[in-house]
Amino acid sequence: MYDNPNLERKVAQNETKISARNVQVFYGDSQAIKDVNIEIEARTVTAFIGPSGCGKSTFLRCLNRMNDTIDICRVEGEINLDGENIYDKRVDPVQLRAKVGMVFQKPNPFPKSIYDNIAYGPRIHGLAKNKADLDEIVEKALRRGAIWNEVKDRLHAPGTGLSGGQQQRLCIARAVATEPEVLLMDEPCSALDPIATSQVEELIDELREQYAVVIVTHSMQQAARVSQKTAFFHLGNLVEYGDTGQIFTNPKDPRTESYITGRIG
Amino acid sequence: MPLLWLILIVLVLGAAGYVAGRQRAMSSAGGDPRHLHSLPVYYGSNVALFATVPALLVLVVWLIAQPMYIDRTVAGEIPAADIPQGSTLGLVMSDVRRVAEGLDLAISQGVMTAEEEGALVAGESGIREKLAQVGVALGSDVSPITLASARHYRDMTATGNLVRDVLVLLLAVGGFGYAFSKTNRDFRARNTVEHAIKLSLILSASIAILTTVGIVLSLVFNTVEFFRLYPAAEFFLGTTWSPSFGGGSSLGVLPLLWGTLYISFIALAVAVPIGLFAAIYLSEYASPKVRAFAKPLLEVLAGIPTIVYGLFALLTVGPLLVSAFGDGGLFGVNWMSGASSVSTAGLVMGIMLIPFVSSLSDDIINAVPQAMRDGSFGLGATKSETVKQVVMPAALPGIVGAILLAASRAIGETMIVVLGAGAAARLSMNPLEAMTTVTAKIVSQLTGDADFASPEALVAFALGMSLFVMTLCLNVLALYIVRKYREQYD
Incomplete structure (x- = not known):
């Protein structure tokens, strides 16, 4: 037998990073997520697809407890990160968010310099021993965000002065700088043009080597291009979850098929 | 014709014009409003506007100009020799006006007839007693020249009023006729009315702006007048403030400016941290329920009249500070002699500014x-x-703007200072001593019995001007910063 690199990848993928059990989410009286069970694997890009308002962003925000900042939102069920329930009372949501980073739909650089944008997380969490250490962290994050070459000469220019695509890569670099284990991306390319989108997609593919990436997207092509696993949400239910190839070529559920072929959405 | 009647007639003409214009437009369209250029309402309004607006405008101008013109004419006829010793033309003229008004009143109330009035002779017929009967009290007997001038005054007023009435009525009828004759189905009444609305909006805006310009100009002229009487260098650089109305006063602004800035500084030192922290709590931490309850409550503070804050300073905060820092007080020191002090006024002013900042x-x-x-x-x-x-x-530029706006309010604040800070102008670092501010001194310089042409009274305008320039600069700076910030997110 000869070495099969795909086989090795398969083994790595089977390691579960996040597992959700019977998750329900309510906004006031209305239920946004109904009984979702899902296993998200390490070193894998998982895409959440589905029509608008189906709950995919809500579920994504449950994974780092961002929904805690919304007063009327209530989460039931259990979400385990490395086997530990993140909704346990002993878990500090602030610590959790350092481990589960997030990139938002609209690029939201802070009104600070590019350097300070990246250094924000490491400074808060005390990741750098001294200035030289911090410089190194910033450079590494910017390189991983595939934006180092464009900004290395103007690290102290304001982050808000970059173009949309650069801003989004800056935000990804900012999330990466805190050394998270999981990276959540909520439609990271919806505000970007096709060129910037392809740069971000390439970046996502590279990030897969180290992180579990979960991406919410409206673009089925994007899901097919960047993800290994795909979950289809519809009206708050997780309808189907499986390998991306299987979901797009041979969906089991008729609802998935209608959505992918464009009949509902 | 009484004024009220004149106005009523013009308004009735306007109302009639509305009905007539509307009807004429309708009949020119054969009773079908769809054939008109504009809605029937516009044709009516157009005629009503033409009938009333020019007539009323002329009336207003006439009412302002006529007394001025008559006053000047009559005053020009009084020879200088007839002005008694120790009196002025202005005093004689006010006598003339009072006699003229008194005669009008006496005739209208039937105390005397027009013929009797014509027969009056100064000094003999007891004019003073007769006028006293109708409630017009005169300081002395009426001199012949006063009586003659008063008669001339009455004659001119009567003629002027008649001309005015005729002119206003002519304008109203003419406007009515002109607009009415133009009314037909193709006339663009809607555009005319739109134009009239635009003009009235422009008028309101210009009144607001012209008033500001007028205020500034009156300040400037009086300030220039003051600097003609008192050297500017001594005003701006003098360190003593001791006005004496007999003359020979020193009017240095520095102690007052120091008091103003010191009190404002203490006020901001109280208001900025408390107001800012309250704002952060309300906007970032408070639940919607707490916010809905606490925010209006905090803003009630902004609705309290400043005189009430002044009372609070005088009766509560001042004595409290004395009981702490005064003779035999809580800390066993004797730093404070009276309830009025820089800290008293500063603390209370700070409380006043909290809702503003927050x-x-x-x-x-x-x-x-x-x-x-x-x-x-x-x-x-x-x-x-x-x-x-x-x-x-991200919010800092806007917050700096808010603080500067609060600072300009602190600098301009008067009542709290008058009641809380005392009246002594001095240059001192001790926050427990009484001091005074620019605003408080403006009040005391103008409320006395001073001659209005003396430097002691005119200095109030120079003080007002300095204050105005200071707050204007702060406001401009604040608005600039706030605007620059706004551009960032919108």
Whole structure:
């Protein structure tokens, strides 16, 4: 037998990073997520697809407890990160968010310099021993965000002065700088043009080597291009979850098929 | 014809014009409003506007100009020799006006007839007693020249009123006729009315602006007048303030400016941290329920009249400070002799400014996009880290603007200072000593019995001008900063 690199990848993928059990989410009286069970694997890009308002962003925000900042939102069920329930009372949501980073739909650089944008997380969490250490962290994050070459000469220019695509890569670099284990991306390319989108997609593919990436997207092509696993949400239910190839070529559920072929959405 | 009647007639003409214009337009369209250029309402309004507006405008101008013209004419006829010793033309003229008004009243109330009035001879017929009967009290007997001038005054007023009445009525009827004759189905009445509305809006805006210009000009002229009587260098650089109305006073502005700035500084030192922290709590931490309850409550503070704050300073805060720092007080020191002091006024003024700072800052903090906070929370920052490192830097220009606006209010504040800070102008560092401010001295310089042409009274305008320039600069700076900030997110 000869070495099969795909086989090795398969083994790595089977390691579960996040597992959700019977998750329900309510906004006031209305239920946004109904009984979702899902296993998200390490070193894998998982895409959440589905029509608008189906709950995919809500579920994504449950994974780092961002929904805690919304007063009327209530989460039931259990979400385990490395086997530990993140909704346990002993878990500090602030610590959790350092481990589960997030990139938002609209690029939201802070009104600070590019350097300070990246250094924000490491400074808060005390990741750098001294200035030289911090410089190194910033450079590494910017390189991983595939934006180092464009900004290395103007690290102290304001982050808000970059173009949309650069801003989004800056935000990804900012999330990466805190050394998270999981990276959540909520439609990271919806505000970007096709060129910037392809740069971000390439970046996502590279990030897969180290992180579990979960991406919410409206673009089925994007899901097919960047993800290994795909979950289809519809009206708050997780309808189907499986390998991306299987979901797009041979969906089991008729609802998935209608959505992918464009009949509902 | 009494004025009220004249106005009523013009208004009735306007109302009639509305009905007539509307009907004429309708009949020219054969009773079908769809054939008209504009809605029937516009044709009516057009005629009503033409009938009333020019007539009323002329009336207003006439009412202002006629007394001025008559006054000047009559005054020009009084020879200088007839002005008694120790009196002035102005005093004689006010006598003339009173006699003229008194005669009018006497005739209209039937105390005397017009013939009797014509027969009056100064000094003999007891004019003073007769006028006293109708409630017009005169200081002395009426001199012949006063009586003659008063008669001339009455004659001119009567003629002027008649001309006015005729002119206003002619204008009203003419406007009515002109607009009515133009009314037909193709006339663009809608555009005319639109134009009239635009003109009335422009008029309101110009009144507001012209008033400001007028205020500034009156300040400037009186200030120039003051500097003609008193050297500017001594005013701006003098360190003593001791006005004496007999003359020979020193009017140095520095002690007053120092008092103003010192009290404002203490006020801001109280208001800025408390107001800002309150704003941060309300906008970032408070639940909607607490916010809905606490924010209006805090803003009630802004609705309290400043005189009430002054009373609070005088009766509560001042004595409280004395009981702490005064002779035999809580700390066993004797630093404070009276309830009035810089700290008393500063503390109370600070309380007054809290809602001002907090509600402005609250709006500015709320304007920081939620995406900024999400970004920070998503990186694992706590609320206070987010506020300190992301929200505040983003909101800082706006908050600086709010603080500058609060500062200009503190500088211009009067009642709290009058009641809380005392009246002594001095240059001192001790915050427990009584001092006074520019505003408080403006009040005391103008409320006395001073001759209005003396430097002691005119100095109030120079003080007002300095204050105006200071607050104007602060406001301009604040608005500039706030505007620059707004561009960032909108």
